Amino acid sequence: MSPACFYGDSSALDSILGISRKKTEGALGQHPPSVSYVKAEQDDLLGLQPDEPANPKVLRVAIIGAPNAGKSTLSNTLLGRKVFPVSSKVHTTRCKAYGVITEDDTQLIILDTPGLTSPTKAKRHNLDRSLIQDPWDSMKHADLVLVLVDVSERWAHTCLSSQVLQCLSRFPQIPSILVMNKVDLLKKKALLLDLVTELTEGVVNGKKLHVKSLSRTHLDPARNNPLPSIPACTPENAPKDGGCLQEGSEVQRGPGSDTSCDAKASDSGHVLGGTEKAQTATPQVSRDGKIKKGWPHFREIFMLAALNGEAVETLKRYLLMQAKPGRWEYHSKVLTSQSPQEICENIIRGKLLEYLPQEVPYMVLQETELWEEGPSGELTILQNLLVPKETHVKMLIGVGGQLVSRVAREAGEELMNVFLCDIHLKLCVKLKK
Structure with a gap:
């Protein structure tokens, strides 16, 4: 059944337009x-026959984006x-891995992939071949593509990376949605509307967007900048009398708009509105082989902050609704x-990347020496961290052993949350011979 409004039931554009939705119970709270x-138990569980209901539904979601856009953070929050x-x-995720969300009769399979990078960069940084190939492989098996963009990255948020555009162009038949991440870090929220236009080429779900610039009469006289009028909001926290935009804007509807949305949208006095049917066409490529900066075939747009979970629940509900009948x-x-x-190895590596400078953490070789269950159900892990230089040994240990501790x-605290047991994690730094 098609949604009442052309932007869908829960996208960021609905919130911007002031289209309120009923508050539903948070799926993330479960x-x-x-x-x-125990590896054998995990292997057995993975080999079990799915305990699906009578009418199961499934959706395979490939999350792609530039390195460090927040793909793994979003996957963790969803899970x-x-x-x-x-x-x-960058390149914290080294190979693709699946996350599984099962809610009632629906199963979401989240394909967390490395950030899309070029063969040239991979060769320059001595990266594994999996960092190039895995995102493309995930696309082949996806029912829906989630493109994640870090809007706080000033040099990258005005266009999709060439690798992302190439990926989308190669699989145009797979539905895709745009997720704008880290909106809480964007100082000028009014820029979000401009970013939407740039990243979508002004077309969403086959409809053209008309975005009006903020009037000069609504500039903040103290700073001479547009008022920060787009908080990162969801249908749950949108004001009842409007949406997320506040001053200095108006909405226009183009011919053929869905009138069921008109009253609410026009009352809110917003910048974004006005639609007309866009021409569906294959992605345009210029003569030099470069693709345009945006992708005009996104079905929906979401704005969120994956790190603190803001608006992730709305995205999760949308994904559950997109699932189709399937095993x-x-x-x-x-x-x-x-x-x-x-x-375990991935979580430790993530910490090493976080706290060690420059290229040092990428040179650490991890070697698990002990993985043992104690008498009270606690797990003792001993992992050796092998580094090629004596200076790296001192750097990794830190002053008084503070850094390795x-x-x-x-890492032990995060492993306790995953395994739900006490963890005794010991790390030993050694010089690789």
Whole structure:
């Protein structure tokens, strides 16, 4: 059944237009399953026949984007547990991994992938081939593509990366949505409307967008800048008498607009509005082989802050609604396709990337020496961190052993949340011979 409004039931554009939605119970509040720290048990669970209901539904979602856009952070927030590595450095995720969300009769399979990068950059930084190939492989198996953009990155947020555009152009038949991440870090929220136009080429769900610039009469006289009028909001926290925009704007509707939305949108006095049917066409490529800056075939747009969970619930509800009848691929108790050892190694690597400077963490070789269950159900892990230089040994240990202790403590806390048991994690720094 088509939605009452052409932007869908829960997209960011609905909120901007002031189209309120009923408040529903938060899906993110449910307790996700834990992961067994015994590899054999995890393997057995992954091999179990799916316990699907009579009329199961499924959706495979490939999350793609530039390095460090927040793909793993978003995946972790959707899953409810931190099973994918996260850091502020690029290429934290080294290979694709699956996350599984099972709600009632629906199963979402989240394909967390490395940031899209070019072969030239991969060769320059000595990166694994998986960082180039895995995002493309994930696209082949996806029912929906989620393109994540870091809007706080000033040099990258005005256009999609060439690798993302190439990926979308190669699989134009797969529905795609745009998710604008880290909106909480964007100082001038009014820029979001301009970014929407740039990243979509002014077309969403086959409709052209008409965006009017803010009037000079509504500039902040103290700063001579447009008022920050677009808070990162969801239908739940949008004002009842309007949407997220506040002053200095108006809405226009083009011919053929859905009149069921007109009253609410026009009352809110907003910048974004006015639509007309866009011509559906294949992606245009220039003579030099470069693709345009935006993608005009997105079905929906979402704005969120994956790190603190803001508006992620709205996105999750949308994904659940997009699922189609189909067989489940995993048992409902499966949270991820990764082994417990892979989860452990990834989380530790994420911490190393976070706290070590420049290229140093990329040169650390991890070697698990002990993985043992104690008499009270606690898990003891001993992992050796092998580095090629003596200076790296001192750097990793830190003054008085503070840095390696911090990595062990924080990684251990995150592993407790994944495995739901006490973790005794010991890290030993050694010189690689």
